[in-house]
Amino acid sequence: MSKKTVSAASDTETRATSEHAPDLRLWLRTLACTNLIENHIRSRLRAEFDITLPRFDLMAQLERSPQGLKMGELSKRMMVTGGNVTGITDQLVAEGLVVREDSPKDRRAYIVKLTPEGRRSFRKMAEAHEKWVVELFVGMDENQRGQLYELLAVLKTSAAKAAGKK
Template sequence: MQLNEPNEERDDEALDLASRLTDDHHQSLKLWLRMLSCTVKIENEIRSRLRAQFGITLPRFDLMAQLERHPEGLRMGELSKRMMVTGGNVTGITDQLEREGLVVRVPDPRDGRAFTVKLTPAGRRTFGRMAAVHEGWITELLQDMPGADKARLIELLSQMKGQLYARTEKNEEQR
């Protein structure tokens, strides 16, 4: 049996943040870490599959997903806000997708300095193919969880989201 070097990480331990918890951890922290570890595990798998099958990064896929939901297009600042990344990151991703003919920048009629980004017809077709495969991957990754458990988890997370938004609004009002 060979011992691991101190700096060597095993993939399963690196992704499973919740495995480091003890019974002494506060329940809220435990919940947050468990949700985070599941998210990271799924995200890394999707990231890897997008790269292997389509030669695309997750941020590029995410930008196209935002535009697919808004056929009228989105301004660069709105894309940045929705994707929770800097404007520079959105510009770089948009530049790549534009070179590939998947998106187009259109001058914003309300503000001559701003641009609206839209999927091109080729971008819409390309994203449609990727989105269908992506949905299948998610279904596959979560197939071992019974439907009733998924429904309950969705319900509980919706409640949590509502409570978090309410708390944020209350805090903003107090400022």
């Protein structure tokens, strides 16, 4: 009867099987959605602004903290390791988009800030970025978006708790 896998799946979710726990299927679907959107945004950022997603993300954090952030704060907020932040910051410094200033309070720490050019550059990109995101969610109605937002809050709490206590 050749079920002939609907093929051309192109999708992480295909990892799920009917025997799998519903939670697993739910997780794989979540992952598939995120990858789809993230990959799309990543390639558009590259194509249209010649910037990488991690650099954009770091700049976004600084945009909303005009007083600047310490490396460790960036690391926490971006949910990546400290060594990683060091590397991304190096690149952005080399491009003149951010600066590392010595912290007056703590000689171990730096305060990272957007440069004027960095701020200008980011604002232009952020505008386009937001438009792309809106496009990607346009197939959901107002109500669905609201529900999804609330459900993800529940999930976040659940996962943070489970992940936190080892």
